[in-house]
Amino acid sequence: AQSVTQPDIHITVSEGASLELRCNYSYGATPYLFWYVQSPGQGLQLLLKYFSGDTLVQGIKGFEAEFKRSQSSFNLRKPSVHWSDAAEYFCAVGKIQGAQKLVFGQGTRLTINP
C-alpha cells in the first residue's frame, strides 16, 4: 500500500529565506508524486507533479521539487519565500496505472515571519 510521510508538522521561516519541505513516500512501483498547497478556507491547488523524466520538477509560484528514488523522497523547495506562501502544504502519491486515487501526507503548515 502507498503511504506518505511529511516529517515536519509546522515550519517557520523568515520572509526572503529559503525553504525545503520534506516528503517521503512508500510505494512498490514507480510513483506519481504531487505537491498541493491549501490556503485557509481554500481548496487544494496543485503546485507541481512528477510523472517521469527529469527528476527536478518546476512548478508554479517559484517552487521546485526533486524526486530521489534512492531516498524515496520528493522534497519541495523555494529559494526565497514570500509572506503569501504561508499555507498548508501536502505531498501526495498516486499510481501511474489504474485508478488515480491519491494518498496524502499529513501536511506541513508553513508560517512566514516578516
Next chain:
Amino acid sequence: GAGVSQTPSNKVTEKGKYVELRCDPISGHTALYWYRQSLGQGPEFLIYFQGTGAADDSGLPNDRFFAVRPEGSVSTLKIQRTERGDSAVYLCASSDRQGEGTQYFGPGTRLLVL
C-alpha cells in the same frame, strides 16, 4: 473557466440526521473523486467515479456513506445517520483522464455534526 464547485460550503446537522453534499466538476471531466479531510490531517480518499460508475469505493468508511453520479457530471455524497465523527471537510476533485489526469479540487464542504 469555472472550477470545481461544492455546495453547501458549510453544513451543520444533528447526530442521526441525513445529509447530502453536492459536487459540480469541471465541465467535460470524466473522473470525479471524493476525499475527506479531518482537522489537522491530509485528505483521505473516499470514492472515485469514472463516468457514471463508481470505479473504486474502497475508501468509504461504512455503509452509511453512499455516493452517486447518475449522469456522469454532478455527484452527490450522501451520509445517513450522521455521527459526530463524520465532522470534517469533504473535498471533491475532478480530472479529465483516468490515470494521468491532474486532479482539480473544489473548496470543500465543511460538515459539523452536533
